[in-house]
Amino acid sequence: MSFAEKIQQNKGLSLALGGLLATGGLAYYFYNNFKGRKEGKRGCPYSAQKIQSVYDKLGGKENIAAAVSKFYDKVLKDDRVKHFFKNTDMKHQVKQQTNFLCFAFGGPNNYVGKNMKDGHKGMNIDDSQFNAIVELLAQTLTEMGVPQDAIGEIANICEPLRKDVCFQ
Template sequence: MTTLYERIGGEAAVDKAVDIFYDKIMADERISSFFENIDMFAQARKQKLFLTMVFGGPSEYTGKDMRSGHAGMGIDDSHFNAVVENLAATLAELGVSNDDIGEVAKIAESVRDDVLNR
């Protein structure tokens, strides 16, 4: 059985997706302010490793868990929805199938309560 990671296109596709994703985030006034003082190069590197892991690729992520990684930021459901929307739009642009985008959305849902610290 192929993994989501393989179907999306492996390392090259995840790298490209994360770069486009953060361009969208930085241009999105609903959420860009959260990233104002963040080193986006380091952030993109972590996000590539995190998504690679949760999509079923190699597990090389050594960053924080989603609860401690987002603690005290005041992220609410509307911010979370905006992030997922940008991720789905990025994957659609890269030609990922609707089924696979649905699977990514499910993975995102599975960390919602941790990211929102509830």
Template sequence: MEKEESLFDRIGGMEAVDIAVTIFYDKVLTDTSVNHFFESIDMDTQAGKLKAFLAYAFGAPLNYSGKNMKDAHASMKITEEHFNAIAGHLIDTLRDINVKQDQIDEVIEIALSTKNDIVNS
């Protein structure tokens, strides 16, 4: 029986994740409703963390060794509005790189599974 291809592979692998993270942070950093969260952050390091997390979350054959979502966002006072803004930028980014809608739906399902760990205010 053939193993089903992972979402990671179906969206274009690490190349797609790299491009998506660059476009995503361009959108986030120009959004005044959320860019304050990144004012004192080394964005190269942050982009690397997000790439690793997304690749892992999308089913890449690698281990994620970063912080869990709850600990990583604990001190940030993130509201549902902040979460929704970030999710919207992710959706727009995936559309920009021509990810199919059913795959975007899978990504959003994964993102929503982290909401309770991220929204804390």
């Protein structure tokens, strides 16, 4: 079953890289729980070890940065979600998103930003818009040759964060 079919079957199984939106809460959690600890000595729980493998599977920061850039190219052309970025400095957005995804997936901690709930407060994002972000992310990752099992792993990590994005 393709990832797109999984999204339809599970009413928007999320990626968030949405999709990018959803990983902020995860990054916030790890930032607050593991900041100040030396690399490799974080005492990460099992789920963090799993996230590290996602960072490695994606090929590190360069590949994540490329995915984020391609993802936003798609987002800014999509009528369902482009309005959320109307007044956004996209160069800064891409940099921030790259940094926090690297960290959320177990890479270096260069993310300085809001958690998911605070970052999306007042945006009135609904499930269909969240699903659109997930769809665009899945397309981007698929086009970049990311294996479906890695995309599914990202989805499983990020789905619980939907409630912080679609809470208004």
